[in-house]
Amino acid sequence: MKVLGIESSCDETGVAVYDTALGGARGLVAQAVYSQIELHAQYGGVVPELASRDHVRKTLPLVHQTLDEAGIAPGEIGGVAYTAGPGLVGALLVGAGVARSLAWALDVPAIGVHHMEGHLLAPLMQDEDPPEPPFVALLVSGGHTQLVHVEAIGRYRLLGETLDDAAGEAFDKTAKLMGLPYPGGPQLAALAQQGTPGRFRFARPMTDRPGLDFSFSGLKTQVLLAWRDSDQSDTTRADIARGFEDAVVDTLAIKCERALEAAGCDTLIVAGGVGANRRLREKLQAMAGKRGGRVAFPPPALCTDNGAMIAFAGALRLQAGQRQGLEIGVAPRWDMATLPAV
Numbered sequence: 001m002k003v004l005g006i007e008s009s010c011d012e013t014g015v016a017v018y019d020t021a022l023g024g025a026r027g028l029v030a031q032a033v034y035s036q037i038e039l040h041a042q043y044g045g046v047v048p049e050l051a052s053r054d055h056v057r058k059t060l061p062l063v064h065q066t067l068d069e070a071g072i073a074p075g076e077i078g079g080v081a082y083t084a085g086p087g088l089v090g091a092l093l094v095g096a097g098v099a100r101s102l103a104w105a106l107d108v109p110a111i112g113v114h115h116m117e118g119h120l121l122a123p124l125m126q127d128e129d130p131p132e133p134p135f136v137a138l139l140v141s142g143g144h145t146q147l148v149h150v151e152a153i154g155r156y157r158l159l160g161e162t163l164d165d166a167a168g169e170a171f172d173k174t175a176k177l178m179g180l181p182y183p184g185g186p187q188l189a190a191l192a193q194q195g196t197p198g199r200f201r202f203a204r205p206m207t208d209r210p211g212l213d214f215s216f217s218g219l220k221t222q223v224l225l226a227w228r229d230s231d232q233s234d235t236t237r238a239d240i241a242r243g244f245e246d247a248v249v250d251t252l253a254i255k256c257e258r259a260l261e262a263a264g265c266d267t268l269i270v271a272g273g274v275g276a277n278r279r280l281r282e283k284l285q286a287m288a289g290k291r292g293g294r295v296a297f298p299p300p301a302l303c304t305d306n307g308a309m310i311a312f313a314g315a316l317r318l319q320a321g322q323r324q325g326l327e328i329g330v331a332p333r334w335d336m337a338t339l340p341a342v
Contacts, residue, residue, distance in 0.1 A: 001078035002029070003318060004063070004102070005311025008055045008095030009087025009115045010142065011036040011046045014307030015062040017070045017077075020315050025127045027315075030070035031308045034058045041182045052090030059098045066307075077106055081314020084112025085331030092330035100328050109323045111314045114336050116144060118309035119271040121153070122298035125312050131267050131296045136259045138252065138284075140167050141272025141305075145214050145252075147259045150269075153316060154341035159259050160212025167248055167274050170216035174223050174244055178237055188241050189277055195242025200226055202247040207254045212262065214255065219247055245279060253283045257291070266293030276303040316342055 001021070007014035016031035036054050040046050067074060082099035085092055096112065103110035120137050124130045133153065139146040145166040147159040165173065168185055175184020180191070202222045205215050223244050230236045256268055268288055274280065275297055288295040302308055320342045 002072060002076055003079045003081055003311045003315040004077050005307040005314055006082040006095045006099045007305050007307045007310045008091050009083045010091060010305060011040060011051050012305040013055050013058040013062055014305055015066045016307035016311040017066060017072060018311035018315050020319060025125050028308050030066050032062045032066045033306050034062060037183060044182050048088045048090055051088060052094055055091050055094040059094060074106060077108060079108050079318045080110045081113050081310050083115050083310055085334035087115055087332060089330060089332045096328050096330050109318055111317050111322055111324055113310045113313045114334055114339055116336055118313045121313045122271050122302045122309040123269040123296040131269055134265055135267035135269055136263050136265050138256055138270045139272050140274035142168050147212050147255060149263045152341060154339050156336050158337060159262060162214040164215050164217040165220060167216060170220050174220055177224050178227055189245060191238050192241040192245040195238040197242055199239040200243030202243050204247055204251045207251055212255055212259055249280045249283050252280060253287050256284060257287055266291055268295045270297050273304045276300040
């Protein structure tokens with residue numbers, strides 16, 4: 001089965017074709033992603049109405065582009081998967097409307113995919129030896145920072161989550177308060193590479209107590225105070241960025257190790273935009289190696305929002321016989337624990 005995947009939960013339009021006959025990374029036949037960064041940069045953040053309108057303009061052209069690159073005619077599509085939530089309601093409705101219309105016109109099944117399940121499953125799209133459940137997943141995407149015990153595909157138990165700002169949000173907001181342009185998170189991470197380690201040391205929030213929840217709003221405040229009291233030079237900005245990144249990375253690594261111990265697992269998978277952070281990858285690989293375990297990441301291109309992860313997750317559920325009716329339904333807030341097992 002060739003599955004068309006459509007992602008439109010926020011400010012990226014992603015389309016991909018996944019062929020279940022090939023499997024693994026080989027099954028990803030073609031994909032295209034359009035980012036709205038330039039559209040939202042002048043506002044310093046995502047404007048939901050503008051995001052929805054841009055999805056209207058871009059989704060169908062990207063579908064045609066992806067099918068052309070794959071050398072696949074529309075009639076060869078055997079199923080359509082789309083992001084049904086969580087996300088911006090208007091943006092979700094655009095993708096869902098296009099996906100359901102295509103599925104109806106082609107007389108093929110369609111399935112709504114949970115955005116975070118798409119991220120969670122992305123590391124499993126590997127040619128050789130993909131990790132198999134049970135394992136622990138660290139999901140660090142956009143407004144989400146979660147630790148999940150994956151007992152099987154579709155059987156998820158939340159171990160811990162952020163109580164306020166997610167890690168990605170903290171990166172973006174910290175970058176903004178230091179004057180970095182939107183989107184600031186990736187720029188702050190790049191700046192941290194130039195910083196001197198140890199000049200600024202910030203707290204590792206909520207690591208001095210039991211539990212697996214996160215909180216990054218206080219860390220953001222510490223950085224704000226340090227920035228205001230500094231000379232605000234380029235060197236200091238880089239050193240503060242390094243201190244902030246080290247604090248986030250250490251906090252995530254400490255909580256991941258605790259989660260592995262709590263779940264009785266030695267395998268960790270990491271997914272989401274922050275999962276592309278080089279220092280986080282190095283830290284988690286070192287932690288897993290000391291435990292004699294394993295950590296798996298998706299390729300950097302699949303860390304941010306994309307259609308490939310939606311096509312892959314949808315293919316697994318369609319192969320399991322799961323289908324949905326003709327209604328166009330989305331869930332801006334959607335608990336992953338309510339998903340059916342595969």
